[in-house]
Amino acid sequence: MAVANQRMTRQKKVILEILKNTKSHPTADWVYAEARKVLPEISLGTVYRNLNTLCQAGEILELNYGSSFSRFDGNPQNHYHFVCTSCGAVMDLDLPVMVELEQNLQEATGLRVTHHRMEFYGQCCTCLDKS
Amino acid sequence: MAVANQRMTRQKKVILEILKNTKSHPTADWVYAEARKVLPEISLGTVYRNLNTLCQAGEILELNYGSSFSRFDGNPQNHYHFVCTSCGAVMDLDLPVMVELEQNLQEATGLRVTHHRMEFYGQCCTCLDKS
DNA sequence: ATAGTACCAGTATCTGTTACCAGTTTAATA
DNA sequence: TATTAAACTGGTAACAGATACTGGTACTAT
CATH class of the missing domain: 1.10.10.10 (Winged helix-like DNA-binding domain superfamily/Winged helix DNA-binding domain)
Known part of the structure; x- marks a missing residue:
């Protein structure tokens, strides 16, 4: 491997x-x-x-x-991330990874899907407190 | 606006x-x-x-x-994309955008979530045919 | 030991992008 | 329509993150 x-x-x-x-x-x-x-x-x-x-x-x-x-x-x-658009911080999210989406997409399109990524954007708690 | x-x-x-x-x-x-x-x-x-x-x-x-x-x-x-890791092509996907994830995350974490992105990676049909 | 090669530090170079500047164009107002 | 202030332009230089190159070192297998 x-x-x-x-x-x-x-x-x-x-x-x-x-x-x-x-x-x-x-x-x-x-x-x-x-x-x-x-x-x-x-x-x-x-x-x-x-x-x-x-x-x-x-x-x-x-x-x-x-x-x-x-x-x-x-x-x-694989895990999802949150990116703070104010300070640039990146943090891990404790969300389940939806691997079934890959299989569904592969079957629907004929593409070979190996992985996927998802990020959420917004303001983190620290930056929210400041404003 | x-x-x-x-x-x-x-x-x-x-x-x-x-x-x-x-x-x-x-x-x-x-x-x-x-x-x-x-x-x-x-x-x-x-x-x-x-x-x-x-x-x-x-x-x-x-x-x-x-x-x-x-x-x-x-x-x-907002819409999702597929990226071919062989040829670099990017294509739009006809998948529903899961906006509810943003609300859920916001409520669960206290973060302010403004948007999210998702991309799938793999090989496109053209590259699959070639190999 | 010897050969072969993966790796190193240091540095030069590359690439995508941004900053700068003096002159031009745009659009709001008269 | 003429005026005008400021947003915008082309051209070029500078920037930053990343990579390639070089000569030399340290593994590893014969």
Whole structure:
């Protein structure tokens, strides 16, 4: 299942642990800053490279909706997100994932449907309090 | 309703018509190429500027999931999309939009939910035939 | 040991998009 | 219709996030 010929380097391990240990949905830059606390010599290119290979290996998710840069999620299982359009925060939602929609769509259209995504937009509680 | 102090220039009108008259979900570059057929002097910056103002005015939609660049949709009403992960094509889906999810989520969480998006991913019929 | 290759840090480059500026066009008013 | 203020324009430079390249290092299997 996993992509062959992949090594678990110190750098990759650190990046993966950072993502698994945060509930935020960090940007590559944030991961880079965190990784440098552990491995001060790590380069930004390495962070991007490993984020991509981890995505391809299905160990993390890339979230790239609505802004010019990606965020990453250490939880590779499909789940829905809420995006605050005021502060940009991204949070997980505790909603059941409607996998049956994929099957229905596939049968109705003849497309091959592999996955789907859903995000909700609005203002988070913090931003609502401020206004 | 409309954003104040907005002028309907020739450029904006052409861009809007291009988007209304296509079922594809074009990129800014494609819109630029089409617009130049009508207005050879139009600049890429103007295309981007007007795409943004049209989005803010609610006349078009920006679709920016899953790739490094945005696509635009001349139909501003919320609807769901299918994205082919092989060829990048984007197509509209004829599924009912589940607005009730927004209300449910808002009541369950205290968030203010303004809208939501859903995309399905997989292979389109053309790409399935090829493989 | 040796070869082969996945990986690294550092840096240059790429790409989609935005900002700037001086001149033009639009639309509201007289 | 003429005037006018400000929104808009084309052209270009700058920007940011991401990727490609380079020369060198560290695994891994023979």
